Amino acid sequence: MDYITHILIIIGIYVILAKSLNLIMGFSGLISVAHSAFYGIGAYVSALMTLKYESSFFVTLLCVIVINSLLGIILIIPSFKVEKQYFLFITFAFQVIVFNTLNNWIELTGGAMGISGIPPLVLINWKILSRYEYLLLIGVFVFIICLVCGLIVKSPFNRVLKAIREDEVLALTLGKNIIIYKMTIFAIGSSIAGIAGILYAHYISFIDPGSFTVMESIFIISIVIIGGAGSYWGPVLGAILLVLFPEILRFIGFPSSIAANLRQILYGVLLVTFIMWKPQGLIGSYKFFLRNAK
Amino acid sequence: MSQIFVNTLISASFFIVIGLALSLIYRAVKFFDMSLAGIFVAGPYCMLFFYNSLCIPLFFALIFSCLLSSIIYYVIYFAIYKRFEHNAHSPLSLLLASFGIYIILQNVISIIFGDRIMTIRNIHIQEGILLGGAMLTPIQLIAILYSIIFVFIVLIIMHKTKYGLCLRTIGENFPLAQSLGVSVKKTIVITYLTVGIFVSLLGIIYAYDVDIVPTMGMNIIMMGIIVMIIGGNGIMKIIIAGIILSLAINLGAWYIGSEWKEVIAFAILLFYLLMQPRASHKAVN
Amino acid sequence: MNKKILLIVLLALVFIISTFIFLDRNSTKDHTLTIGCISIFSGEIATYGKETKQGIALALDEINNSNILQGKELAVQYEDSQFDAKMGVQAINKLILVDKVPIILGAFSSRVTLAIAPIAEKYETVLMSASATADSIKNSGDYIFRIVPPNKVQGEVAAFFARENLKAKKAAVYYVNDEYGQGLSKEFTNIFTMNGGKVLFSEGFSLGQKDFRTTLQKIKKLEVDILYFPGQAIEIGLILKQSKEIGLNTIFVGADGSYSPDLIKIASDAASGAYFTLMSMGFGVSDDMIKQFNDSFKKKYNEEPTVYAAYAYDAMKIIGQVISKNNFDAKDIKKGLYDLEEYIGVTGLTKFDQHGEVDKNYYVYEIKDNKFILSNKQF
The missing domain is CATH 3.40.50.2300 (Response regulator)
Incomplete structure (x- = not known):
């Protein structure tokens, strides 16, 4: 039972990550390889703040949102001047820089040794100690974030984003200030990734830079694409499938040396298959990436 | 000081070859093909198989390895990219797909050969050659010579052969190329096969220098991409970009510490992209 | 709509199958006592895991053949942490929550040990390393032991x-x-x-x-x-x-x-x-035991034992001895380890102080x- 709870918590965290990336990718058509960097920043900021200053949950939440939003806005700025593939490289560069900083700035982050003994979260007076309480917390956050995404989807804000995604030039002619829209959505998406980071850090009680690499970003991208970019339940479905499958492999008893590689091969195959043959994902309806997307 | 100069030349050699290779592929198929990183790694692992396991003499092992890697690269193109080129799929999706293919290649290599570091050489480790105050191993000298030769080959092919003309035309104006009867398919095939050979050979040289792990391809390729983006279109520009990047990295490594090499490289890329004027940036004119 | 129903059915199937597999794995045999082991079995320095397993397996043979556990058999559940702290965390979570072991031999490296020690402490499971030497492990907790001297x-x-x-x-x-x-x-x-x-x-x-x-x-x-x-x-x-x-x-x-x-x-x-x-090995203290160990090791594996294999062997023997004299649960095993009076093995004299540390040397x-x-x- 305990282990199932653990799996559910991990799924919950990835749902949050996938939904937030879906906001960025699915609704404004930008591919970001930097999502795990924002995830990592959230985790490290929260871990360090609670360990050094014993700050409360809401303070760290606020800090993470502010930091990630600012960084997100800075990254978006060049996206108007360059094509989408170059934006991908910008996010790649950001991701690598963040990872290396976490890994090399040992005085601050402990480097590759990571940070251990992260204390449990405290919400006002409620100390979240047991797994079940944590599951409850994650559930609440998933619910809130789904609500927020849902609101964004139904809003006029979203219609503008869709217009931007399909045809930037047209959207420009309609007089909408694209820059503000893109910035907002990227800031929101990145902040939510940071929140997932906070939840992760306090759950596992140990973080190291190895959890926040380019491969992790690509994993989250795979979840979004396979589930269906731009759809509401797509990221949820994708997260459940991509998290469960290696766990099943593990129980069937594959030697762990091969299991890790097989898992990555699976992700690679799924990624390529879906991009090339089923770009709308399992239950999406937007054929992501295609030039004349319909 | 002269050591920094020599180190710069060495890493610049690798960057320039990869950068040029990537730009050739880009001209042909109009997207950044990350699966080339897998071919870079495949070369040395094929060598491990042919030279270390099967004990085939060095010269033939080299030929087999490069041919095999090149064929693998072409098969990737044929099985996947070919179906979707130049029409429905955006370069972004192909780029992402090529990431996926790299992941598959790298992990297949990991399964077959294991993740542990592997050595191809079985020669004695010797002191390097002293060249004007700096130390240089024979293999590093080979790397520098290789890059010079490669640059010359590319220059000659691009400007003096029919194939080169085809490639340049496709790169600059695809519809025009088609209407002029340029055999696009053949050009692309030749490009993939030759680039595959040269990049896998580069990988083998690299492996002789620093030994191999399955994950080393991505790093080098990213340096090549940085060089390509900063360098832009011309071959000369790529060479200069490679030298500048290499110089910045090695100076930084000397004064700040070698663990920050990647950060320096990507910070340069970031800075460059952030400084672009307000216009669509293209790697090809 | 059809697509969505199909997918929900698929998901449900996945859930059901995984639960079955999970439950099946969990059925324990009564006469087997299982402990855990976390080491480096894959990745770049997998020789360490191999050596650890060699030492442990040899000790296991001796323990089970000598019948000091009165009819019960001692078994080890191995988990791979590679040289990665996060994988170590996953490994220890599985060992504690799924396999429910009272004691874990590991981890091999200091960095993994430091990452998993808080978890062992939290779940009151004994963690004993035969090779992690970082100084701060000394203060990692009441349940943390090691038979190697610190850095x-x-x-x-x-x-x-x-x-x-x-x-x-x-x-x-x-x-x-x-x-x-x-x-x-x-x-x-x-x-x-x-x-x-x-x-x-x-x-x-x-x-x-x-x-x-x-x-x-x-x-x-x-x-x-x-x-x-x-x-x-x-x-x-x-x-x-x-x-x-x-x-x-x-x-x-x-x-x-x-x-x-x-x-x-x-x-x-x-x-x-x-x-x-x-x-240090126990040269000058337990030379007979070392010779015997070398011979049995060579006989079983056809190669010379390494120092790490010897330490893993000794750790396993100590665990075997403590388990034979105490109840098979973490608190008793912990007490048993603290109470251990001078164990002489191939690595010399092992006695745990109040921090779970030993007094040995380096050669x-x-x-x-x-x-x-x-x-x-x-x-």
């Missing part, structure tokens, strides 16, 4: 060896950038300078780094008598190789983390003459003829 001792031995035996006056320190390397470099620097030496250079390198030439060139310019380089086998092997290539000629002194055949594979003849400190080994052998120069 404080190792750094001291290296520094004294450098000063007294090698007569070195100027040293450079190039350490792996984690608690293991940092702790050792700090201790070495302290003792070396306290005894009249000078450390001219001190810098860290990252795990996974492949090119050290820039820093080695800086060190070459300083013309030091020795280079102290605590780190893991792959990086240290590359450092030895690249030092020779750039003409850095000095005496090399390293630490136990480099003790692996992989080092010799990478550095080949560049490794000749390098010194390394290793945790100096050197590389000759492509092998690690006990040096005839000892501090």
Whole structure:
């Protein structure tokens, strides 16, 4: 039972990550390889703040949102001047820089040794100690974030984003200030990734830079694409499938040396298959990436 | 000081070859093909198989390895990219797909050969050659010579052969190329096969220098991409970009510490992209 | 709509199947006592896991054949942490929550041990390492034990060896950038300078780094008598190789983390003459047991045992003894370990102090003829 709870918590965290990336990718058509960097920043900021200053949950939440939003806005700025593939490289560069900083700035982050003994979260007076309480917390956050995404989807804000995604030039002619829209959505998406980071850090009680690499970003991208970019339940479905499958492999008893590689091969195959043959994902309806997307 | 100069030349050699290779592929198929990183790694692992396991003499092992890697690269193109080129799929999706293919290649290599570091050489480790105050191993000298030769080959092919003309035309104006009867398919095939050979050979040289792990391809390729983006279109520009990047990295490594090499490289890329004027940036004119 | 229903059905199936597999794995046989083991079984330095398993398996044979557990059989559930703290965390979570073991032998490396110790403490499970030497493990908790001496001792031995035996006056320190390397470099620097030496250079390198030439060139310019380089086998092997290539000629002194055949594979003849400190065997205390151990090991595996295999063997034997005298639960085992009166094994005398630490020494080994052998120069 305990282990199932653990799996559910991990799924919950990835749902949050996938939904937030879906906001960025699915609704404004930008591919970001930097999502795990924002995830990592959230985790490290929260871990360090609670360990050094014993700050409360809401303070760290606020800090993470502010930091990630600012960084997100800075990254978006060049996206108007360059094509989408170059934006991908910008996010790649950001991701690598963040990872290396976490890994090399040992005085601050402990480097590759990571940070251990992260204390449990405290919400006002409620100390979240047991797994079940944590599951409850994650559930609440998933619910809130789904609500927020849902609101964004139904809003006029979203219609503008869709217009931007399909045809930037047209959207420009309609007089909408694209820059503000893109910035907002990227800031929101990145902040939510940071929140997932906070939840992760306090759950596992140990973080190291190895959890926040380019491969992790690509994993989250795979979840979004396979589930269906731009759809509401797509990221949820994708997260459940991509998290469960290696766990099943593990129980069937594959030697762990091969299991890790097989898992990555699976992700690679799924990624390529879906991009090339089923770009709308399992239950999406937007054929992501295609030039004349319909 | 002269050591920094020599180190710069060495890493610049690798960057320039990869950068040029990537730009050739880009001209042909109009997207950044990350699966080339897998071919870079495949070369040395094929060598491990042919030279270390099967004990085939060095010269033939080299030929087999490069041919095999090149064929693998072409098969990737044929099985996947070919179906979707130049029409429905955006370069972004192909780029992402090529990431996926790299992941598959790298992990297949990991399964077959294991993740542990592997050595191809079985020669004695010797002191390097002293060249004007700096130390240089024979293999590093080979790397520098290789890059010079490669640059010359590319220059000659691009400007003096029919194939080169085809490639340049496709790169600059695809519809025009088609209407002029340029055999696009053949050009692309030749490009993939030759680039595959040269990049896998580069990988083998690299492996002789620093030994191999399955994950080393991505790093080098990213340096090549940085060089390509900063360098832009011309071959000369790529060479200069490679030298500048290499110089910045090695100076930084000397004064700040070698663990920050990647950060320096990507910070340069970031800075460059952030400084672009307000216009669509293209790697090809 | 149809698509969505299909997918929901698929998901449900996946859930049901996984639950069945999970439940099935969980059924335990009554007469088997299972403990856990976390080590490095894959990835770059998998020889360590292999050696650990060899030592443990040999000890297991002896324990189960001697019937000290009165009819019950002792078994080990192995989990792979690679050289990655996060995987170690996953491994210990599974061992504690799914396999429900009361004691875990591991982890192999300091960094993984430090990451999983808080979890062992939290879930009140005993964690005993046969090889993790970072100093801070001492204070990791009540349930944390180890049968190896800490890096404080190792750094001291290296520094004294450098000063007294090698007569070195100027040293450079190039350490792996984690608690293991940092702790050792700090201790070495302290003792070396306290005894009249000078450390001219001190810098860290990252795990996974492949090119050290820039820093080695800086060190070459300083013309030091020795280079102290605590780190893991792959990086240290590359450092030895690249030092020779750039003409850095000095005496090399390293630490136990480099003790692996992989080092010799990478550095080949560049490794000749390098010194390394290793945790002490029980020479002079339990020579009979050591000979017996060597013979049984050679008989079973057809190769010589390494120091790590010996330590894993001893750890397993100690666990076997404690389990035979106590109830099979974590609290009793913990008490049993603290109460252990001087266990004599192949690694010498083991007795745990109130921190779960032991009082042992380090010996100096050197590389000759492509092998690690006990040096005839000892501090």
